[in-house]
Amino acid sequence: MYDKPIQDYYDNDVSQCYGCGYSNTHGHQIKTHWDGKKSVTRFLPKTYHTAIPGYVYGGLIASLIDCHGTGTAAAAMAEKRGMDLTTTNAPRFVTASLQVSYLKPTPTDTELTLTGKVREITERKVIVDIQLSANTTVCAEGTVISVEMRPQQK
C-alpha cells in the first residue's frame, strides 16, 4: 500500500489525463487509493453530468471506471515490483479494452465509490474488475484491461 493516491506518483509528463491527471485543470482529477488488496476512488458528479435529470450519464461512468482501472493497475504493479514511490514514479498504464455493464440508474447527487480488484497481473498487463456504487447500491460493473506504457510512449 502507498500513503498517497497512485496518481500523485505519476511522472509529470503523463499527468495530463482528463480523467485522472493532477495537471489537467479541466478534468476530473480522480484519486485512487490502494490498500494492497483493493483500490478505492470516490467521486461526486456535477449536476450537469446527466443522462436524464438526476442520473449520471454513461460516459462519465465509463470514464471513472477506465481511470480507476489504470490507476489500480499502476498501484498493483508498483507493489508487485516492490517500488519505493517516494523515490521513483509509478508506472503508467493505458487502456486496451474497457467493458461496462450499467445495472441501475446512478444518482448525480451522491458521492460515488469505485472499488477495484486485480483479476490478473502479468509482466506488462493488468486486468481489473471494478464496481461503482452509490449509497451501497452497485450501479455499474466493469472490467479494464490495461498495458504499461513503453518509455517511448511517454
Added chain:
Amino acid sequence: MYDKPIQDYYDNDVSQCYGCGYSNTHGHQIKTHWDGKKSVTRFLPKTYHTAIPGYVYGGLIASLIDCHGTGTAAAAMAEKRGMDLTTTNAPRFVTASLQVSYLKPTPTDTELTLTGKVREITERKVIVDIQLSANTTVCAEGTVISVEMRPQQK
C-alpha cells in the same frame, strides 16, 4: 433516413444527456446522422480532452461511442417502426452494456468520425457496432447494447 440528427427528435424531457442532449449546455451535444444503413457522428475534441498531451483520453472515446450507440439505436428503431419524426418524438434508448477496444492513440487535433451499424434489433433492444476514426485510421472499436426507455423512466 431522417433529415435531422436523431437527437434533435428527442423529447425535451430526455434531452439533458451530457453526451448527446441538445439541452445540456455543458455537454458534448453530439449529432448522429442515419442514412438508413449506417450512422455517422463527427466530433472535434477539445485540447484538454487528453490522455497524454496530443491524444484523446479513453473516457471521451467511451462517451462518444456510448451516445453514438444509443442514437443509432433510436434512429434504427424509429425507421423500423415507420415513425414520422416530424410529428412524433424519436424513441429514447439507454445503455445496458458498453465495450470499447482502444486500437491506436487518437489525436486531439483532428475531427473524429464515428460510424455505426446495427448488428441486431428486436422489440426493445438494439446492438450497434461502432468504429471511431481519425484521418481514416480506425483508432477504436466498440459495441453498445441499448434498451428502450419505458414511459415511466422518462
